Amino acid sequence: MSGIALILAGHGSHVSANTAGIVWAYVDRLRSWGAADEITACFWKEAPAFSQALDTVLADDVIIVPVFTARGYFTSEVIPTELGIGGDAGTINGRRVQLTPPIGEHPRLRSIVDIRLRETIDEHGLAPADSAVAIIGHGTRRHRGSRDSAREQAQRIRQLNWFREVVDVYLDDEPDIPSVYRDTRAANIIALPYFLADGSHVRQDLPRALGISDLDAVNCVNGRRVYYCDPVGSHESICQVILDLAREAGLPFSERKPACAWSGFPIAGRNALLAALASWKTLQFGQVMVDHRRVWHCDNKGEATEFASPAALRAFLREDPFRPLATSADLPAGWQVSLEAPEQAHAVLETIFPGLIADWAASERGALKIEALTSIGKRQSGMFQDIHRLPIDVIKKALDKVCGGCIRRPTWWPAAGQAGTDLPCRAACNLWLSTARQLGDAKL
Ligand code: SF4
Known part of the structure; x- marks a missing residue:
């Protein structure tokens, strides 16, 4: 596919909704401007992970804007390493990927x-x-x-x-x-x-x-x-800074007006979802039900609150109480989203579970790239370096503690099995890594 994807790379948090929340707010605004064909975010501490970001979009050209106030450890080391590019630009599977300077450096x-x-x-x-x-x-x-x-x-x-x-x-x-x-x-x-x-x-x-x-x-x-x-990041002109950086990296000026609030999303997995909907009529992802007319929580009782925008739905599901793991099995009930077109189902699911549908679709066609813990531990330079060397009992404890409350199954851990896994997890998430690290340190 041709087209340009714009991905904002932020830090995310396990304790505060606002850290990734402001990045998603920038994404919402950029989508409302029709700034690129596909627009999304990725994070160090939340989903989708930096290492997964490129698989959520299908565009041939990808521009990644680090939402950081300074060039430093994350922008110079972590993000390029996790993306798999040698420096500020690279070609990955025939796609051109460019990393801009962080927004904090912009005049x-x-x-x-x-x-x-x-x-x-x-x-x-x-x-x-x-x-x-x-x-x-x-x-x-x-x-x-x-x-x-x-x-x-x-x-x-x-x-x-x-x-x-x-x-x-x-x-x-x-x-x-x-x-x-x-x-x-x-x-x-x-x-x-x-x-920010x-x-x-x-x-x-x-x-x-x-x-x-x-x-x-x-x-x-x-x-x-x-x-x-x-903070400087809450100023309304930050999105203009992001656009400036993206344009310096080749994003064309655009006057596109998006069709609706659910436009401009990353589209990896969308066709597979539509095909599955055509075959099965109703699908279930964790606690979320989908058909051609709406997306809703399987435990809705009585009248459900209708959400018409990604921002409102995201805030309801994620912020109070803060859920740092989008796929944790405690998704609040009592809501639904009515669809104007079946394609919107993908955007709604992407809002609830960022990056999940791309992985689900890859798994359905047997192409999910599963990353072993050893591979993650070897490429880390910080606190997760050698995470794969933790004692087995610590790893198992972290699997019980974190993955036990998640709708995905950790297929990256061999004992978790792979057959019949309809919502696979391709690599240990940051919440798992942090928990395992803490458990490991406590044991020392
Ligand atoms: S590592 Fe475990 S908790 Fe994290 S996303 Fe995967 S299955 Fe869920």
């Missing part, structure tokens, strides 16, 4: 930083001459370049002589966040998270390190007034 981020600072001084009537600015980046000791974007923003604002003092501080590097109280003197501190998601770092970790408790009020710490800004 448009400067104006978003300036807007956030301007909003804060205007809202509170602050005098810049009495105010210090702290640009708070993530940083990581594993990659020195991860501080570059936040540091460059701080240098740029410092050179403007706009504020009395400007510092850059880091959640996971030096100088650390509390150093802002030591290294500045101004009565007011404007703390700007150079983060309004997730656990922005809502919990940064405030804790700053010593503030009420994110919507002015906090007093060490005799200083602290004004905590919204």
Whole structure:
């Protein structure tokens, strides 16, 4: 197939819905603009995994935009390795794959930083001459370049002589966040998270390190007034940054208007799903039922809430309580989606179980690429390196604990069997890897 796929690569989380949630919000907006033929996301901690992303789309050209604030360990090492490309571009099975710079490096981020600072001084009537600015980046000791974007923003604002003092501080590097109280003197501190998601770092970790408790009020710490800004990633123009990066990588300008809210999805597995629907009339994926007219939860009782958009359905199923594993067997009931055309069934299933239908279809035609734990352990450079060397009893315990509550079957583990597996799992997911690592560490 020809066409262009746009994939946003984010971090995801096991504890906060917002980390991947903001990436899905970008995806929704880009789909509403008809920005590319297929648009989706992939994550380190949630589904679909980086390593699975290319198999969810059918386009010949794939552009991947890292939704990270800085070039670092994930953008330079993890994402290219998991995608199987040597650097920023490669050809995989005849498809051209391009990885753009992370969105945090884009020049448009400067104006978003300036807007956030301007909003804060205007809202509170602050005098810049009495105010210090702290640009708070993530940083990581594993990659020195991860501080570059936040540091460059701080240098740029410092050179403007706009504020009395400007510092850059880091959640996971030096100088650390509390150093802002030591290294500045101004009565007011404007703390700007150079983060994308309004997730656990922005809502919990940064405030804790700053010593503030009420994110919507002015906090007093060490005799200083602290004004905590919204993160840069929640600004509405971030999607324009993503489009700029994708266009620099070859995405053509497009005026396409999508047919409906369920357009612009990745399409791997769609034809197989339609063929199965034509044959069987009704299909079941875990707790989800599908026919030509609607998609619904098998345990619906009484009147079900109708959802008309991917964003609303995703929020209902994923956010409260947060379900980091899309295929966990605790899918909330009480909903349905009426279909305007059978093709929409695929988009609805993709919203509920990102990446699942592509794997199901590959399995149906005997082409699912199953990845053994050994292969995952060997290509890792971080905490999952050598995960395959964990004792068997730890691996089995993790299988019981995590996979026991999942609608997929871990076909990557030989003892799980493969015959009759209608929802196979091709590789250990991040939740399994994290749990196994914790169990292994606890045993040491
Ligand atoms: S079967 Fe296990 S490893 Fe696969 S997605 Fe489910 S919980 Fe994760």
